[in-house]
Amino acid sequence: MGLIQRMVEEAGIPTISMGNEPDRMARIKPPRVLQVKFARGSMFGEPGNVSRQRRILLDALDALQTMTEPGEIRELPYQWKRPD
Amino acid sequence: MPIDLEKFKPEYKKWVAESLPDYRAGKMTEIVKKYPLIVSDGVPWTPYKGQPSVQTFAMVTSGGLYLKNSQPPFDTVSIHGDPSIREIPKTVRQEEIGIAHAHYDHSLAEQDINIIFPIHRLIELEKERIIGRLTDTHYSFSYVNDVVPLVTQTVPKLISWLKADGVDALLLVPV
Structure with missing residues (x-):
């Protein structure tokens, strides 16, 4: 998804995405991300x-x-734990 | 290009050969760690200008959504994933949506699609004029490992659709 976001942004359309894996986001480097604490x-x-x-x-x-x-x-502060 | 395809192709071929047994055994954590994610340097940037209340918005998810009655599901078996895209109309109802994605638990999204594709909330924001316009069509990808057809064919197609639709900003929701 990060690659798609990068391509759309590069094509001149501003983007915002959601994320929950900081390590992965650090590698893909999307333009703008809201990080959530959800599964x-x-x-x-x-x-x-x-x-x-x-x-x-x-x-x-x-x-x-x-x-x-x-x-x-x-980072967004909201918390919720998915039931197992 | 967001990745160096010539560098990616041989690395990916090697990864597929090494990862196939683990993929078939469902050991996803192992193979994800080894995936050749070769991203170009820098971060692309288009400054956001203007006010949401007069602008046009669209949404993309990678949740594997498709319309059960009129579209084929995504390929959930191949290690390469499925680089195709499905158009999801704004008017879609929960019961019309199928989910074809083998690598996350979609039981909760089947109860409420808005947790990965908040279309009904966006419609409310449009009605309240918090956003100017929500496009009639939104999009879903699924699981993709072979990004070559994705970045050379599908995403350019998506970008042309977004531009034709006058989209001012795009929300992307991965799973």
């Missing part, structure tokens, strides 16, 4: 949490408007 397969947290999904989208809009450094990774 694989649930970048917006638990199913049915409408206000959290909305909050993270608003965070993404804010990140687009306020990030100025290429490669910035902004």
